[in-house]
Amino acid sequence: MTPADIDAARELLAGVINPTPMEFSQALSTLAGVPVHLKCENMGRAGSFKIRGAYTRMAALSEEERARGVVAASAGNHAQGVALAAQLLGIEATVFMPNGASMPKLRATRGYGATVEQVGSTIDDCIERARTFEQETGAVFIPPFDHPAIVAGQGTCGLEILEEVPDVGTILVCLGGGGLLAGIATAVKAVRPDVRVIGVQAEEAAAWPGSLAAGHPVPVAKMSTMADGIAVGRPGDVPFELVRDLVDGVETVAEDAIARAMLFLLERAKLVVEPAGAAAVAHLMDRAAAAPGEPAFDPDRPVVAVLSGGNIDTLLMLRIIQTGLGVAGRYLQFRVTVPDRPGSLSALLAHLAEQRANVLEVQHGRTTASLHVHEVQIGITVETDGPEHSAAVMDALHDSGYRPVLAG
Numbered sequence: 001m002t003p004a005d006i007d008a009a010r011e012l013l014a015g016v017i018n019p020t021p022m023e024f025s026q027a028l029s030t031l032a033g034v035p036v037h038l039k040c041e042n043m044g045r046a047g048s049f050k051i052r053g054a055y056t057r058m059a060a061l062s063e064e065e066r067a068r069g070v071v072a073a074s075a076g077n078h079a080q081g082v083a084l085a086a087q088l089l090g091i092e093a094t095v096f097m098p099n100g101a102s103m104p105k106l107r108a109t110r111g112y113g114a115t116v117e118q119v120g121s122t123i124d125d126c127i128e129r130a131r132t133f134e135q136e137t138g139a140v141f142i143p144p145f146d147h148p149a150i151v152a153g154q155g156t157c158g159l160e161i162l163e164e165v166p167d168v169g170t171i172l173v174c175l176g177g178g179g180l181l182a183g184i185a186t187a188v189k190a191v192r193p194d195v196r197v198i199g200v201q202a203e204e205a206a207a208w209p210g211s212l213a214a215g216h217p218v219p220v221a222k223m224s225t226m227a228d229g230i231a232v233g234r235p236g237d238v239p240f241e242l243v244r245d246l247v248d249g250v251e252t253v254a255e256d257a258i259a260r261a262m263l264f265l266l267e268r269a270k271l272v273v274e275p276a277g278a279a280a281v282a283h284l285m286d287r288a289a290a291a292p293g294e295p296a297f298d299p300d301r302p303v304v305a306v307l308s309g310g311n312i313d314t315l316l317m318l319r320i321i322q323t324g325l326g327v328a329g330r331y332l333q334f335r336v337t338v339p340d341r342p343g344s345l346s347a348l349l350a351h352l353a354e355q356r357a358n359v360l361e362v363q364h365g366r367t368t369a370s371l372h373v374h375e376v377q378i379g380i381t382v383e384t385d386g387p388e389h390s391a392a393v394m395d396a397l398h399d400s401g402y403r404p405v406l407a408g
Contacts, residue, residue, distance in 0.1 A: 001148035003190035006155035009056045020044040022164035027268040032288045033295035035302040037165050042273050042310025049308055050081030056153030058085045066091050071139040073126035075228040076105030077309050078144040083112035096126040102313040145179030146236030155183025161304050169301020172280035174308045175199035176230030178239030185246040196248045200279040202227040203252035211235050229276030229309055256327040257282040263324030274312040280305035329387035333407035340376040351400050355393045357382040
């Protein structure tokens with residue numbers, strides 16, 4: 001796969017997709033001490049970058065191959081990319097998705113006309129079934145990342161980045177199987193070898209650090225991450241060599257950091273991003289927090305963080321928002337013992353109101369062994385402005401004679 005292949009993919013895709021938006025983020029720029037731009041693949045067709053590679057690969061199929069149809073395995077974004085590309089090209093598509101896959105992704109994949117079957121609980125289960133289907137029917141298997149045409153299609157994102165932010169200094173890209181990172185690195189380094197390209201993985205599904213250290217793809221023993229879009233157990237052979245030779249580094253981020261980044265993007269950038277799509281911003285925020293007051297990257301050259309997708313189940317989004325609020329210190333949970341008589345609760349709530357703490361939940365407990373017969377333990381969850389506000393609320397309660405104990 002060469003830069004010329006990416007240029008050809010760009011021409012092929014010109015009538016299929018429009019360049020995705022590039023949004024400047026003042027909030028992230030202030031945080032990181034360097035201009036930060038967001039490449040919004042979450043706002044692209046089918047809600048992610050996957051249509052780029054899927055269409056590029058499938059457009060190259062012969063008439064005989066198209067007649068046999070295509071088959072894919074995916075947790076969601078690749079499924080939608082394949083389904084949409086098949087619809088545009090008039091090809092029959094079958095997609096195997098794991099049980100428990102996001103309902104919006106299931107509905108969208110079916111909405112594009114693909115036949116969807118749910119198999120097992122992991123992508124590996126789906127790939128095994130898709131390969132069997134390929135042998136049984138002759139359908140062409142469309143991999144999510146491990147094919148030169150797929151990588152070339154994803155690389156068109158890199159060409160857009162160079163056009164939209166010509167003076168870019170660092171590009172942060174989420175990393176799963178490696179197709180997007182390999183494509184962007186190939187496109188960018190061919191023109192601007194001085195630009196740093198960094199891959200970012202969820203640390204609970206990080207196959208790349210060990211693989212790069214070993215010099216070849218090595219499967220990770222286990223994965224447990226909400227970022228299903230980058231939960232890939234083994235790097236692809238095709239992307240591996242490109243990433244190894246061209247990428248400047250691979251970083252990992254914790255689940256809490258991803259949740260915090262999603263909440264930040266929702267509140268400050270008004271962007272809905274799935275967990276995998278927030279990984280690059282999570283790394284940027286981690287870097288900024290590690291050295292407060294100092295630029296996280298070269299202060300004279302902008303950073304571009306790629307938001308790879310925005311296809312997220314609403315219920316999962318709700319849970320992640322709650323997690324993100326907790327990680328950001330915006331939830332304060334504590335227990336306090338008060339006399340079991342009328343007015344005790346209202347007095348406590350009045351103190352919290354004075355401190356502008358928004359009460360979210362109240363629980364009474366009268367059966368705790370440490371309580372006296374005329375006492376009650378109250379569990380309180382409040383929303384605050386952040387860690388400093390939470391500390392001020394606790395101090396004010398102490399000053400008022402309460403003895404709050406943090407929950408957890």
